[in-house]
Amino acid sequence: xxxxxxxxxxxxxxxxxxxxxxxxxxxxxxxxxxxxxxxxxxxxxxxxxxxxxxxxxxxxxxxxxxxxxxxxxxxxxxxxxxxxxxxxxxxxxxxxxxxxxxxxxxxxxxxxxxxxxxxxxxxxxxxxxxxxxxxxxxxxxxxxxxxxxxxxxxxxxxxxxxxxxxxxxxxxxxxxxxxxxxxxxxxxxxxxxxxxxxxxxxxxxxxxxxxxxxxxxxxxxxxxxxxxxxxxxxxxxxxxxxxxxxxxxxxxxxxxxxxxxxxxxxxxxxxxxxxxxxxxxxxxxxxxxxxxxxxxxxxxxxxxxxxxxxxxxxxxxxxxxxxxxxxxxxxxxxxxxxxxxxxxxxxxxxxxxxxxxxxxxxxxxxxxxxxxxxxxxxxxxxxxxxxxxxxxxxxxxxxxxxxxxxxxxxxxxxxxxxxxxxxxxxxxxxxxxxxxxxxxxxxxxxxxxxxxxxxxxxxxxxxxxxxxxxxxxxxxxxxxxxxxxxxxxxxxxxxxxxxxxxxxxxxxxxxxxxxxxxxxxxxxxxxxxxxxxxxxxxxxxxxxxxxxxxxxxxxxxxxxxxxxxxxxxxxxxxxxxxxxxxxxxxxxxxxxxxxxxxxxxxxxxxxxxxxxxxxxxxxxxxxxxxxxxxxxxxxxxxxxxxxxxxxxxxxxxxxxxxxxxxxxxxxxxxxxxxxxxxxxxxxx
Numbered sequence: 206x207x208x209x210x211x212x213x214x215x216x217x218x219x220x221x222x223x224x225x226x227x228x229x230x231x232x233x234x235x236x237x238x239x240x241x242x243x244x245x246x247x248x249x250x251x252x253x254x255x256x257x258x259x260x261x262x263x264x265x266x267x268x269x270x271x272x273x274x275x276x277x278x279x280x281x282x283x284x285x286x287x288x289x290x291x292x293x294x295x296x297x298x299x300x301x302x303x304x305x306x307x308x309x310x311x312x313x314x315x316x317x318x319x320x321x322x323x324x325x326x327x328x329x330x331x332x333x334x335x336x337x338x339x340x341x342x343x344x345x346x347x348x349x350x351x352x353x354x355x356x357x358x359x360x361x362x363x364x365x366x367x368x369x370x371x372x373x374x375x376x377x378x379x380x381x382x383x384x385x386x387x388x389x390x391x392x393x394x395x396x397x398x399x400x401x402x403x404x405x406x407x408x409x410x411x412x413x414x415x416x417x418x419x420x421x422x423x424x425x426x427x428x429x430x431x432x433x434x435x436x437x438x439x440x441x442x443x444x445x446x447x448x449x450x451x452x453x454x455x456x457x458x459x460x461x462x463x464x465x466x467x468x469x470x471x472x473x474x475x476x477x478x479x480x481x482x483x484x485x486x487x488x489x490x491x492x493x494x495x496x497x498x499x500x501x502x503x504x505x506x507x508x509x510x511x512x513x514x515x516x517x518x519x520x521x522x523x524x525x526x527x528x529x530x531x532x533x534x535x536x537x538x539x540x541x542x543x544x545x546x547x548x549x550x551x552x553x554x555x556x557x558x559x560x561x562x563x564x565x566x567x568x569x570x571x572x573x574x575x576x577x578x579x580x581x582x583x584x585x586x587x588x589x590x591x592x593x594x595x596x597x598x599x600x601x602x603x604x605x606x607x608x609x610x611x612x613x614x615x616x617x618x619x620x621x622x623x624x625x626x627x628x629x630x631x632x633x634x635x636x637x638x639x640x641x642x643x644x645x646x647x648x649x650x651x652x653x654x655x656x657x658x659x660x661x662x663x664x665x666x667x668x669x670x671x672x673x674x675x676x677x678x679x680x681x682x683x684x685x686x687x688x689x690x691x692x693x694x695x696x697x698x699x700x701x702x703x704x705x706x707x708x709x710x711x712x713x714x715x716x717x718x719x720x721x722x723x724x725x726x727x728x729x730x731x732x733x734x735x736x737x738x739x740x741x742x743x744x745x746x747x748x749x750x751x752x753x754x755x756x757x758x759x760x761x762x763x764x765x766x767x768x769x770x771x772x773x774x775x776x777x778x779x780x781x782x783x784x785x786x787x788x789x790x791x792x793x794x795x796x797x798x799x800x801x802x803x804x805x806x807x808x809x810x811x812x813x814x815x816x817x818x819x820x821x822x823x824x825x826x827x828x829x830x831x832x833x834x835x836x837x838x839x840x841x842x843x844x845x846x847x848x849x850x851x852x853x854x855x856x857x858x859x860x861x862x863x864x865x866x867x868x869x870x871x872x873x874x875x876x877x878x879x880x881x882x883x884x885x886x887x888x889x
């Protein structure tokens with residue numbers, strides 16, 4: 206027992222990456238007699254001395270009076286050789302000199318783990334002039350030392366990791382981040398996207414990126430696999446420019462010859478000082494998708510449009526049967542103190558811990574927004590104001606979209622180290638919903654929207670309230686839930702009559718990280734259940750939608766579904782598997798079409814089929830099954846540029862087939878090259 210306690214203590218206090226006597230650092234020439242706990246220090250000092258003694262600063266560098274730090278990422282191989290992986294320098298001559306110097310270093314004893322030789326990766330900041338070299342050589346994985354050694358933006362290839370920029374919200378990437386946040390005592394995971402500086406204390410994304418660097422000799426090789434296309438930086442500013450792509454080709458089992466997507470874009474990001482960051486992205490796209498997606502895009506087609514591409518926006522016709530859809534996203538991010546972050550831009554947000562959300566999802570097209578995030582003690586309070594468009598032909602006037610205004614509050618409170626609770630409220634309003642025009646009361650950052658709606662009248666706004674919770678069973682296992690109330694008559698919830706006015710939604714899910722002790726494997730299960738008429742309103746212009754897609758769950762209302770997800774990643778490889786099975790009630794297209802059965806959020810609940818006897822899945826009951834599998838390789842982690850392939854199976858079986866809701870079995874294969882910077886949902 207004493208030995209076990211001693212070993213456990215060593216696991217915590219040891220400063221190098223290998224624990225106890227299981228691992229041993231490399232032994233540099235001259236360090237053979239040094240104690241094991243001093244080997245890292247000896248390695249650093251001996252290596253630094255040999256490098257500095259051999260190093261010759263190139264003539265042009267001296268003439269131009271360069272002063273700064275170049276960072277060499279190198280490997281001590283399991284054979285004991287030194288291998289340069291990457292050199293961060295604006296001077297090719299300095300890069301070549303570093304490579305030359307490292308070729309002169311002696312062969313040494315490699316690092317070992319369990320007595321077996323292993324590779325070990327290091328970072329060496331080399332200061333110019335050479336007399337200024339007082340910094341350590343550090344193991345790449347050592348987060349604390351890297352932060353202390355390289356605080357200056359001039360000394361990093363990836364300045365975004367020290368900025369107020371958003372981490373692009375992609376489920377695959379966020380799984381790893383959330384796993385590390387879950388292990389911490391006071392973090393908030395439901396309001397997304399996260400800021401780089403927000404997660405920096407809990408996960409070293411820069412070290413993770415550095416470990417993925419590939420050894421590339423040419424400029425083109427480095428730009429393709431490792432770097433930003435262009436990076437301009439100084440002591441307290443930086444700018445990057447990157448091309449972004451989504452080039453796909455595929456085939457489904459319809460009569461369409463082939464499916465494709467052709468997106469070319471440009472992303473510009475930067476920071477000025479430590480508190481202000483910005484990002485802007487422009488996309489020019491043409492595409493044709495699986496048959497069921499094309500049909501979905503043409504429902505409620507806006508005037509002078511060919512359709513609305515799901516999640517992207519209005520499209521015009523391209524050639525005979527394709528969509529041409531430009532997209533622009535941008536935002537400013539300002540953090541004046543550790544308590545506040547302000548963002549203004551055009552983009553997407555997400556509130557929840559699940560794959561789906563009943564509060565706010567990233568399903569719909571980008572929209573203008575203003576967000577204030579306030580963090581203090583165990584609280585994170587998010588205010589979000591958004592401008593949404595209703596593009597249905599019946600809503601558009603004078604070729605202009607009908608504008609709605611959405612305000613949301615979300616308060617996240619870490620009750621204990623393991624238990625988080627969130628309170629949510631939202632309201633949708635417009636200038637027509639109040640006799641005196643736009644009602645500013647709905648945009649108070651603190652007030653309770655339900656009270657305003659009650660005082661102003663139910664037709665003045667569409668207000669929802671909600672509760673979300675998350676409990677961390679273990680560091681790698683958590684469960685979560687959401688409960689949203691659109692409308693509820695308490696006395697009739699359990700009376701068994703199926704009263705239409707009980708409009709609410711419920712979610713229950715769980716995540717298992719590093720499942721079955723497999724690093725990088727995440728398993729997730731989720732159940733979603735939504736009553737008929739939830740998210741709809743008596744005034745159809747107050748619907749919970751934007752550009753023909755819901756703001757919350759993309760199935761709208763009147764359904765239930767079960768989701769199973771498995772994600773795996775290792776180094777630059779990844780794979781995803783997703784299964785969805787559910788039942789949704791649609792409206793009929795025959796003589797019963799005059800009634801709303803509660804699944805279409807763009808129809809007034811005044812058209813409801815009945816006051817009582819309403820149940821989930823009523824109407825044109827449809828069984829939906831979706832299986833989606835994807836795998837690929839990350840070419841460049843800077844823009845998450847991936848080579849990928851995937852296959853989707855979809856079985857859509859309504860009780861009654863019509864022109865819009867019809868039986869459909871889809872098999873869709875696709876391969877491509879894409880910059881995965883956002884989630885794109887086709888699982889409807």
